Amino acid sequence: MVDATIAKEPGLGLSEREVAARLKADGYNELPRAGRRTPFRIVLEVLREPMLALLLGGGVLYLLLGSPEEALILLAFALFSIVITVVQESRTERVLEALRDLTSPRALVIRGGERRRIAGREVVRGDLIVLAEGDRVPADARLIKATDVQTDESLLTGESVPVRKVASVASPPARPGGDDLPDVFSGSLVIRGSGIAEVTGTGPRSEIGRIGQSLNTLETEPPRLQAQMRRLVKLCAIFGGVVSVLAVVLYGSLRGGWLDALLAGIAIGMSMLPEELPVVLTVFMAMGAWRISKARVLTRRAAAIETLGSATVLCTDKTGTLTQNRMTVAELRLPDGTGFRPDGGVLPEQFRPLAETGRLASAPQPFDPMEKAFHAVAKGISDTGLPGSSDLLRTYGLRPDLLAMSNVWRSGTEGSEAIVAAKGAPEAIAALCHLDADARADLTAQTEDLAAKGMRVLAVAHAAHRGESWPETQDGFDFRLLGLVGLADPLRPGVVYAVAECRTAGIRVVMITGDYPTTAAAIAHQAGLDAETIVSGDALAGMDDAMLAEQARNTTVFARIMPEQKLRIVTALKADSEIVAMTGDGVNDAPSLKAAHIGIAMGGRGTDVAREASSLVLLDDDFGSIVAAVRLGRRVFDNLRKSMGFIIAIHVPIAGLALLPLIFGLPILLWPMHIAFLEMVIDPVCTLVFEAETEEEGIMQRPPRDPAAPLFSASLLGWSVVQGVVVLALTAGIFLLALDRGMPEQEARSLTFVALVLGIVSLIFVNRSFSASIITAFRRRNAALRWVMLIVTVMIGVTLLVPFVQRMFRFGPLHADDLAVTVGAGLLAIIILEVLKPHWRKRLMT
Template sequence: MTDRSTTAPQETPQPADWHTLSQERIEQMLRTGTGGLPEAEARRRLAQYGPNRLAPPKRRGPLIRLLMQFHNILLYVMMGAAVITALLGHWIDTGVLLMAVVINAIIGFIQEGKAESALDAIRAMLSTHATVIRDGVHREIDAADLVPGDLVVVASGDRVPADLRLVAIKDLRVEEAALTGESLPVEKHDEAVAADAPLGDRYCMAYSGTLVVYGQACGIVVTTGTATEIGKINQMLAGIQSLTTPLLRQVDRFGRVLALAILGVSAATFALGTLWRGHAPSEMFMMVVALAASAIPEGLPAIMTVTLALGVQSMARRNAIIRRLPAVEALGSVTVICSDKTGTLTRNEMTVQRMVCAGHVFDVGGVGYAPVGDLSIDGRIVEAEHYPALALAIRAGVLCNDARLREESGLWQVEGDPTEGALLVLGGKTGFTQRLGDEAWPRLDSIPFESQHRFMATYHRDADDAPWIFIKGAPERILDMCVAQLNHDGERPLEVDYWRRMATDTAAQGLRLLALACKQAAPLDGGLSFADTESGYVLLALVGIIDPPREEAMHAVGECHRAGIRVKMITGDHAETARAIGAQLAIGVGKPAITGAEVAMMDDAALRRVALEVDVFARASPEHKLRLVQALQDNGQVVAMTGDGVNDAPALKRADVGVAMGMKGTEAAKEASDMVLADDNFATIAAAVREGRAVYDNLKKFILFMLPTNGGEALVVIAAILFELTLPLTPAQVLWINMVTSSTLGLALAFEPAERGIMNRRPRPPGEPLLSGFFVWRVLMVSLLMMAGALGLFLWELNGGTGIETARTMAVNAVVVSEMFYLLNSRFILSPVASLEGLTGNRYVLLAIAACIPLQIAFTHTPVMQAIFGSTDLTALEWGKVLAAGLLVFCVAELEKFVIRRTRLASRLNQA
């Protein structure tokens, strides 16, 4: 480096260009040199560029956030019901409803506060201090005081404090997974790279928030604060609006339509009664209140909350932790899952899968770090000791190694480089452990791996005190050192073309390559030096290593495909590796893998087409991931996105369901997500989708149960007004039915288990309305049946000379008993319930009916309830008539299911 701190200022390049510039050019542009910046210049630049921190986003105040929680159609419905009960003087009901409104608002307020903490988590990733060279002196300063042009020193264990252009490196490796998705630490060098190099391939740069895991380096600060790569992600995240879930959108539309319908029918009924029938306005007002009370689905918010909460509990038992309640249902409507590769679809445990020796190719069984597995040739299991080159290569991999393999509580773990750990596991599978190697072949000296040399060498003596030098590294580098190869029958001249061909073939399968070689000789000067690594080596083997797919992930991907859900892999890893893993998982088979650079060149229209067709995306940056999610959503897809790094946070927040990794995920990813996987396993997502579908089914069943109940009551009131009949149900009695019995009964449907074949269905269309044409028909049919039973029984009793109190009591009980029977019908939308499983398969349904029976007996026969609701005692015969009204609903509903099933079966047969 040269001192150019007094050079005239130059035009500052764009941040994307720093990796393309030479060290000299950057020193000129930033007016810095070997001694760093003068302290006075650093203070001036701090005033110019501002502190090296991420600015907090603009946020709404707590009061505004709390008030906005009430801007929700469900809460409007509940508040409307509270107003009605207050008008009727039922202050206890009013208090309960208002309490429910406040609790819902408080829960939403707390959840929104948690969502904003995603930005805090990103800011927390920034280093708090930095070692800087100013005026030629090393000093430690607050990282917020760094400025462009500062000369920063980083070493193993440090978090990079700003975006640096590296200028002096000693074996530097940086963990960038949180930013780029790269599964292994990245080796750095100080040479400029191409302008179009993806973020993960800019080896001359170290980015703010990443972690130095090995070596040390010196770098020039090129960007600070919001201009850094992590700062851009922070700005991107702050600008993304979270989407509401399909269910909430549907319920919002449903609630608006229902509210307008109730208001319209109530106004029409009021006008009809006062203007046409001549009723007094005050009397008609109370009738309209009764009508509105019968039509408003007071139980819907409660049942939604309970059903979603039960889904949360069920998912938690499957290692899926839900952070936002509506995400439970949103999972059930997912049409596309965009998954990260490393650790989610794969084990995040590097494993040797292939050993190439001269004349033989060995497949290695077993996955992960457990030293269990066989070696085979074309499916035939072999023993390593029968193949000299293989045995010596395995020995070389164990001895030329700085990692450690250990077992804790039955789990095998690697300390050190995962690639070196894979070689230790291979040794364990063949009986040559690190302990045995240390005892029989002690290490006397070594040359550690350095990125500029791309190899590691160790010096040993065997049990006979013979000297050996083992070496491992990049195949092209090791090939240059070798003059021979070890064949089955001894050493032979090196066949360079064979090894290059095998290296190409192995790499095409997505495997990372290492070469192993040896020299039976002592170091020239007693200690191992680079002079001992120039030539004269015997090539032993090429090693193919990969992070293998999880077995359970393979099954889960297949289950998703059967369920009509597309699975896409979006990873920061290399295209060849991603394509190979995708093929093993049946993702993107026979299709190309698209890189982030190709995505960047596409306009939005082209990306929308590609996003649907292609399933594997490699070397994807945060912007690419976000654009892919948006493109899929623009195509009408409901997207679940998995991720673990800060680079995934914007896409996680934008997705319909953001899924973060609990074990290796960053706090930024977790806070931006809707769900956290405690086991980082893709199979857990598939299980959560199944649970989400069951939740949606149960919500539909509840609505299908609730609306006919409310509809039947409303039709009773409307018929009485139209035909100038005595009102069969008083407003108080309507509220008793809705608030006490309907909600109690309907709650049991939240506990319905998932129906058989739920994951064999296609995902429901995102725009599908909550009530289909079939649902409207079912609601109308059952509403008419309930009205016929209650109103018919009421008029029959009045014509027979029964008193008005008794007739009304029978009408109320007819509606409630009809609900009890219809609750059994509602367990299955189309399947019959007239079976042991149908009648007893959900014990909560039986418990709800058992709880409702004493409530109705108390309503009918206790003096207190009679005084409040105007009810009266019923005889056994009158109870029998009430029971018949309920059986009518049950039998007709089951007959309707039978007819629809037969009709659909006939239609399918005709199509076939």
């Protein structure tokens, strides 16, 4: 409804009092969003993770029990994992804030009869906003004055073609995307003309706001790995707790030392509880996010990293995602049917009048992407005596009944003929040129031929005029048809390769666009997509959910799709057990971005709403970066499996050596300090080796991973247990042999402990690759491995040579021949496991 004050005095606008009242009633013109994730808030979110809370709780418990060394080690590594997460996610928030600032529009409003520039967030309902070429519309509004206004609403509709606007105060509210409507929408771009509009909706009451509000009803996909990890930790905790209690009772009953029994029970519990798993998972996700950021992809939710390797369907928008969202002249065609495709070189002589006149029919300083394309194709031939911008005499704009525009130029000296250049819809130019039926039919056939290639087709005509009196309309000129111009929104570089690689990796690419079916089909063919079957928005509207699920299973292109229909398509694919990744940059994409398993927003031209709803943000808007992210996601998961398998493997000898003395009545070998040292120092440090491993061969030639498949499959657990048993047998043999030969308890402990550490190192080499032999894996570059070997060597030296540390670990001195035995045990473990690995390889790679 038009405000009463405005109705009386349409040029004055609102008063400051009315502005203040409406700001108080409606709030600022911005979308409500969750509070900024400060580092403190991120820490609280991390601490709420049950696994990390368990790790911190364990450290506090050991501190209360009077074991500060163990407590400090546990707490230090918990702090380390928190710091990594906070640094990565804080960096993400800073980048998002910077992107948000870049896209915040300002507005020119009329208040109290004066024009003033204000922040877009201060616009209120009823404000009069002044719009001109290049302005971003700050709020939903209705044009009350308009001169040849066109807007780009692709962020709301996904359609790259600008729409015409007319002034009106009585028509009903309309949705984005239609021609000859008075409504302009927040976030859209004025690419031609000027006007004054009355604001009808701000903030959440705008079209953008309604889409943003719908996001609150959608839940993001929960991280599957964390759920699996919680179940594993819970099972290990229950089993380890039962074994620990039995061990305490057994030790206390048989030996009488209940304090030692309690410490032994704690050691056994620690050996069986994989409390380092949350650290490893956090480190892998944080480092994975860092590696993916190097490919210009920002990770907003770590769960997306684990899901990337499982993606089976990639739903992509067309405009700005597959294409560059900028028009270029794809083909020039003369009336006789002769065509030419510009490639940046010199235009043939016969096509120059068509290109020159197309430029003259455009604005001298163009903002419209199509007019920029006309200027670009005529670049280099504008020094042939054609008029400059100062010679523009008159402009005839588009009319609803005549979709053509003309510019009148002074051609030379005073009194000479004026040049009239016109461009517009082929049928409108045909009417201006008074073509006969045969010529019109030929023009229509050529137009349809270009349109079938996905081009936006305009016709260009030329006329000459003498005298100073001008016709009232363009119909008064004697136009001559010069030809047709086909314009296209070109594919982004690398899209064809990216689509092909997705296909090789078993990922189906589905285009969902608001553009017309013909254009969508042409772009799909160019990108290498199957466009034999196209489902339109009208057809989709008549489908129930079951029919849509069946249709979505085999359809590659959806055209003329509304925002709510995008969400239905994503939901249907998910219901069909597909793992869906969705790309987009517009507000219209936000609900489907949030509903998808992996939402991927464009960071350069994308909207705040799209970025906030997404899991990943492409900082350079490069579609090919998605493939790089998928490759890295698969690599992260592969290496995570190697790391987890390694962790399970080393728990077998650690638990075995903790239980062995209790079962056979031998001296206690491992106390809590030893196990904390192994699990929270050696283990996480060695995990960095797996994180840094290069990808397996053929990583993008295998099908997506089944997301329902457990991280710890039966084959992985079996292989881990085999590795652990081999190391346990070797280290237990060394311990028993040392005691049998009368070696003092402390020396036997230090000998066995060093052998265990070297056995753990041997498992690093064995697990570096599931598919390659240790020789092939050894040739791979891995800087982290060199550092780990150095760190392990230094740490062993410190525990054996520094008296204070030696006493704390209850170690005795070792000799050169003792160390040779431990090295030999490590090498023997590698040889045995490399012989056994081929029997497990096929099962591990599935």
